[in-house]
Amino acid sequence: MKELLDQVVREAGRIIVGKEQTLRLALTCLLANGHLLIEDLPGVGKTTLAHTLAKLLGLQYQRIQFTSDLLPADIMGVSVYHRGDESFQFHPGPVFTQLLLADEINRATPKAQSALLEAMEERQVTTDGKTRALPQPFFVIATQNPAHQIGTFPLPESQLDRFLMRLHIGYPDEQAERLLLSGEDRRRLLEQLPACLTLEQLKILQQQVSNIYVADALLDYIQDLLKFSRTSPRFNHGLSPRAGLALINSARAWALQAGHQEVLPEDVQAVLAATVGHRLHSSGDTGIDEGASLAQHLLQSVPLP
């Protein structure tokens, strides 16, 4: 199975050059059946990353560009009166897909944001009093621009918490950038990209993730991490139990990818920054995002039990 996953990463690496770690984390997030938030400047490949993953995993793919006048109906779909049957017929919105790319999620109003976030959590959509299940699997990859910009609606903490991971892509290094600049058009490459996984295989992989063994010693470690975040004065508030679950699930998925039979502390540490970075705030909140440095502090402060 590791080979299969390695192959996915290798293929994706042809499109997103020099970002293997980020690709692995993104893949891990999807394996752990979680939603992914990508936060970075425009133009570093957020959308391309989402697109690549959709292609490689062989998933149905929809994209919504969030704007300030986006309405919940634009995401979920509307019922339209059908003259022939003299009845309302539901026209499903873009949310009815396996992989949804929500571009610039912080540009939409809270109303539209919460419509999507309900769908993410419940994996179902309720319109006109009728509840409709979303396809399985259902992933959301949202992107947002972190720079302070007029007219954005930053996601509240409760909604940030719905995302299993938050990733930064960052600028490519010199070598990778050279390759990028001199190489073929990525868009065309993307179209040619073969699907490496079938839906069946993805399901099996997710099944295997939940089978990865977690020893008591590792649970001790995770609890120590949670406890430290709750008692250290460095953090405004501690990690929630949901954050703890997210950490374990991501670590499991990472372990599968790394070819481990069981979750090792290294697996937890590898996913720690991505999993808890957006859930931590420093105690003297300055409005500046310190997720990465806080996660680093957490990692280095808690010894292995």
Added chain:
Amino acid sequence: MKHADNINTPLLYRLSFITALVVAPHFQRLDLSITLALLAVLTLRLTTLYFTRWKPGRLLLFFVTILCAVLIFSVYPLLMGLEAKVALLSLMLSLKLMECRTQRDLKIVVFLGYFTLITHFLFDQEMLLVGYIFLMVIALTSLLVESSRSSKATGWRFTSLRYSASLLLQAMPIMLVLFFLFPRISGPLWNLGVDNSTGRTGLSDSMTPGSISNLIRSRAVAFRVDFDQAAPPPRQRYWRGPVLWRTDGKRWTRAKFLQAAPVTYRSSAQPIRYQVTLEPSPNDWLYALDLPETLPPEATLLPDFQILAKEIRNQRYRYAATSRLAYHTGPLNQREQRLALQLPDNITTRMEELVRQWRLEASTDRDLVNRALRHFRTEPFYYTLTPPLLGDNPSDQFLFESRRGFCEHYATSFTTLMRIAGIPSRVVTGYQGGELNPIGNYLIVRQSDAHAWSEVWLEESGWTRVDPTAAVAPERIEQTFEFDLEENSGLGIPVIFSAGDYGLFKNLTRQFRLGVDAANASWHRWILGYSKEQQQKLMQQFGLENLSAMKLALGMILATALLIPILLYLLRLRGEVKPDPVVKDYQRFCKRLSRTGIKRFPHEGPKDFAQRVMRKRPDLKPSVNAITQHYIKLRYGRSDGTKLRQQFHRLVRQFRA
């Protein structure tokens, strides 16, 4: 990041409150204006915390600081004396509170607080204060605990207090070692220019009518006595102080003895052995039961049986003595005779007439003494705490006009009369009686027990104690001298003695008072009185004699060094019931590697560590790999085989870096 370590408002409240408590015991010692300034600054702090919008600006703080400095220099111009320094410290501490914002500020305030606590000991070392300081140390430490915890942490609000209390409790054994073994400086350690003698009451070496009746209003303790056997009955508890010979008719003073002659007296009574713990006093004499026999080595006995100490002690002082209650002092020498018959100029004819009358009635000196006592008993003389003011010739006035007086009136006029009769006599001042504390089984002698009596020299018995007060008010001598100041405040009103039937409440408070006094006495005796000699004695019990300070210090360090591993071990026993053998083996493996300079970070996972090791020491690759594989399997894997465990153990044992 800049504001990351700001401290929050509840903590600041707590800090301000505890700082106020830390400084509080100084309030009574400092100038009133300084105390008010301290309270003002603390109030300013609390109000600016409460009304968050009203933040004190730098200019205001600067102004307040200048104001405080000016105040201190106006009250203590040259910053001389301990009080000035303490005032400065306390004010600066509270001013620091005003600009307390970050963790660092908090730590500074807390450490200054610890220091301020120590300064209390310069003034007072009572048990209550020490208890208070213990509480304050716990409170201050809890602030440190609190500041290193998240404010959102759940649980009891005062958990930090529990933490700091248990922390300090764990430090207790080391504290005890330091207390018992720290080399003592002989002499007062804390006596850093503190004037202890101001405001102390006590007997003085001269007496005018009224000087003792002023003294007895004070309930302060003069000294405490532990008897080696049963205490003598109240009427025999005469504690001898200054002996007064010379008089100008109003004032009585001591005689000057050029040298301490070896004093002897005959006695067939059993010696009484006791230890006196004298409160700090401005005087250079000690007290002993009539008549002292053996003395502490650092004291001398004057020919009139007054004990002189070699120096004035500003510290509580404990000494042993023996006395015999019945005695014959033998013949009188010339100088003594001359002194004991010295008469003032203001002898009136009616005094001489009175004595002549007695002389006619009495055949011997002893009869004359008895006749005089009968005079006091039968004529309307009253014993009062508030005698009327007397003029130039108090003896005459007292004997024939006012007839209301306190012990000093009776003693001085009686002595004067005896001298007129030609019987050598003198006045002895000291204390009489004392309250037996059944809880600590010792005698408390208070300033209110101050007393004056006479001594006459008779051919057949030598110097003989005669207490004219006993003739007037026998209750004063027979019982513990207790009276109600309120009841006895009227001018010239005879003393109403408490009959001893207390109400339940009064009885309970009395019991409580005695209990506190007993606790305090043993506190002084065992803790504060733990001197160089006592330390040596303690060491002798362990078979270590004559240890030098250097050896003691070494012993102290050694004992601490021994104690810490024991404490650590006990803590570990409590924390980890059973350490996992696998973890233990792995730690051994890491330890061996750390000796070669490759140290595992506490947060480093086994795989990462192995990779780092192999990069640095490729030669160790196979063994490190095997050990790490085994460890991962055993600790994080599903397998829990004993065979694997043994294998792992063997691998670690064979591992050499």
